Amino acid sequence: xxxxxxxxxxxxxxxxxxxxxxxxxxxxxxxxxxxxxxxxxxxxxxxxxxxxxxxxxxxxxxxxxxxxxxxxxxxxxxxxxxxxxxxxxxxxxxxxxxxxxxxxxxxxxxxxxxxxxxxxxxxxxxxxxxxxxxxxxxxxxxxxxxxxxxxxxxxxxxxxxxxxxxxx
Numbered sequence: 742x743x744x745x746x747x748x749x750x751x752x753x754x755x756x757x758x759x760x761x762x763x764x765x766x767x768x769x770x771x772x773x774x775x776x777x778x779x780x781x782x783x784x785x786x787x788x789x790x791x792x793x794x795x796x797x798x799x800x801x802x803x804x805x806x807x808x809x810x811x812x813x814x815x816x817x818x819x820x821x822x823x824x825x826x827x828x829x830x831x832x833x834x835x836x837x838x839x840x841x842x843x844x845x846x847x848x849x850x851x852x853x854x855x856x857x858x859x860x861x862x863x864x865x866x867x868x869x870x871x872x873x874x875x876x877x878x879x880x881x882x883x884x885x886x887x888x889x890x891x892x893x894x895x896x897x898x899x900x901x902x903x904x905x906x907x908x909x
Contacts, residue, residue, distance in 0.1 A: 777868060784869050
């Protein structure tokens with residue numbers, strides 16, 4: 742139906758997406774820098790190198806710090822909505838002309854964004870975790886990293902679907 746094999750479709754879309762990422766490299770370099778600055782500000786806001794675990798007030802501080810971390814990581818994906826909306830007319834035109842199926846467009850975009858997500862969330866977690874005063878157990882550090890990584894992937898998917906359904 743599309744004239745080439747599925748692997749070639751994915752490869753073509755992968756190369757195109759990589760070219761678009763190189764063109765917008767400022768955004769992808771600025772986001773980890775912004776995350777590190779926000780992490781430094783958060784470290785001064787929630788500065789507790791040793792937090793006690795015995796009162797409800799300290800539990801509220803933990804919950805507040807973790808909620809703020811979730812909030813920052815999820816809203817970090819909002820900046821990508823405008824880039825997704827800008828790519829939509831080309832996507833719809835190429836889909837209408839049967840150049841490639843929608844899954845061949847979405848899969849490379851998601852695959853190429855995984856390392857960027859890992860870096861953005863890693864900058865946040867590894868800079869701010871111990872200074873905020875979370876548990877010094879390294880296992881919990883990586884659990885928080887995994888939770889925030891999955892939340893960032895969810896936010897990226899959510900905002901892509903909003904960009905796709907809104908279109909303007």
